[in-house]
Amino acid sequence: MINYGIIGAGMMGQEHIRNIQLLGDARVDAIMEPDLEQRGRAGAIAPDAVMVDSVRDLLARQSVDVLLIASPNHLHVRQMEEIAAIRPLPLLVEKPLFVMPEESARIADLAARYPAPIWVAMEYRYMPPIAMMLERLEAATGGLRMLTIREHRFPFLDKVGAWNRFNASSGGTLVEKCCHFFDLMRLATGAEPVRVMASGGQAVNHLNEVYDGHVPDIWDNAYVIVDFDSGMRAMLELCMFAEGSRYQEHLSAVGPTGKIEALVPGPTRFWPERLGAPPVPQVVLSPRDGTGEQVLDVPVDPTLLDAGDHNGSTFYQHRKFLAAVQSGGPVEVSLADGAKAVAMGLAAQKSAETGEAVRL
Incomplete structure (x- = not known):
């Protein structure tokens, strides 16, 4: 069983949670979502997940095996850098990777030194x-x-x-x-x-x-x-x-x-x-x-259609991401x-x- 830590559980994060629950060999262990309304909605979907207040608190949970970033776009780079500095777990990060041209050099640095797989979510x-x-x-x-x-x-x-x-x-x-x-x-x-x-x-x-x-x-x-x-x-x-x-x-x-x-x-x-x-x-x-x-x-x-807005692709993406993590193989994106x-x-x-x- 692979335990996910979720960073950002708004509309897209909740779609990811629903699809993770359909995988069979994965579960949501912890969620970091600062907005109380969205936190409540995510908690209703994954009632067994622990709610945490920061990325650092999430990474402190040794039960977490892989991470998903589904936070607002402008937060992606700094959150990836924080993860890299504390505990670089396998990571699925929502698109777009960054929003400002000057952030491209920081992405290149992450690509060069991050020791675990990073898969970009291109559903x-x-x-x-x-x-x-x-x-x-x-x-x-x-x-x-x-x-x-x-x-x-x-x-x-x-x-x-x-x-x-x-x-x-x-x-x-x-x-x-x-x-x-x-x-x-x-x-x-x-x-x-x-x-x-x-x-x-x-x-x-x-x-x-x-x-x-x-x-x-x-x-x-x-x-x-x-x-x-x-x-x-x-x-x-x-x-x-x-x-x-x-x-x-x-x-x-x-x-x-x-x-x-x-x-x-x-x-x-x-x-x-x-x-x-x-x-x-x-x-x-x-x-x-x-x-x-x-x-x-x-x-x-129809089960996959009900789980999200992307024609079933979020489920298939997670299945391939987990296969890469479990096998040690390369990511596709x-x-x-x-x-x-x-x-x-x-x-x-x-x-x-x-x-x-x-x-x-």
């Missing part, structure tokens, strides 16, 4: 339709040439202290939300980005909100084009005032012999009951040889992967702000 890799698309990508396309990712979704949800409404604490939309997609671009292309061009802004959401005298500056829409060193290119289209969409994510990969797409619904809990059953995830193959389109349903276990995804997001925001392409 979108493990959504079943996206995982199937990635597995079949080469055969379906004959070699990827163009990749398009579209996310049409709901606005940012309410978080403690409204930290996700401001660039300074979230990293900005193209870091906080979209590092998932930049990670997928690198994974699908097998290449590294060399140039980023973007346009984005705040058009609809949060314009009438005020927190401590400040109006949110978080963006709600963007286009991003990324050129890779292999000659491939990828594009992201984001709209966060489109929750009426049947599918939330639509990925399309094209090559000389065909196209493959992944269609991912949004969280089941947001699907209106009056519309009937929520849509089933799909993978669509469209070869160029005239044999016709093939549509594959990729249903997800490294600190370098997490850092490069953030660098792409920061470059996209800079491009949108300046109107110029940014070279990496």
Whole structure:
């Protein structure tokens, strides 16, 4: 039995707790969550877990085997450094790894000296339709040439202290939300980005909100084009005032012999009951040889859908993370992967702000 220590038990931390409980060979031993309301909710999900008041107190519990960081984005680096200094246990840390460009050097230092595995939580890799698309990508396309990712979704949800409404604490939309997609671009292309061009802004959401005298500056829409060193290119289209969409994510990969797409619904809990059953995830193959389109349903276990908002991927991610910890094998999403995804997001925001392409 593997005992988890949880650092940050807000909305995403609670999703992690529910999925850890489904693993069978893991449990939540201790939780560090300073907000009393969120602490109460997390305690209701994991009533046997001990509540502690600091990262140091959590690390003092010798029963804890592995750690999860699901705190607000701007806390990740300092919490990882504190863990490294006190008791560097195997660690799963939520994206994004960091929010400020100057923090990248601190991440590189952690990567060089941290003695245990650190896995960056990139849940979108493990959504079943996206995982199937990635597995079949080469055969379906004959070699990827163009990749398009579209996310049409709901606005940012309410978080403690409204930290996700401001660039300074979230990293900005193209870091906080979209590092998932930049990670997928690198994974699908097998290449590294060399140039980023973007346009984005705040058009609809949060314009009438005020927190401590400040109006949110978080963006709600963007286009991003990324050129890779292999000659491939990828594009992201984001709209966060489109929750009426049947599918939330639509990925399309094209090559000389065909196209493959992944269609991912949004969280089941947001699907209106009056519309009937929520849509089933799909993978669509469209070869160029005239044999016709093939549509594959990729249903997800309802238990996993009920445990979180990420199409079952949080469960699959934890299962792989624990396998790496137990076997001593490598992690699938490294600190370098997490850092490069953030660098792409920061470059996209800079491009949108300046109107110029940014070279990496």
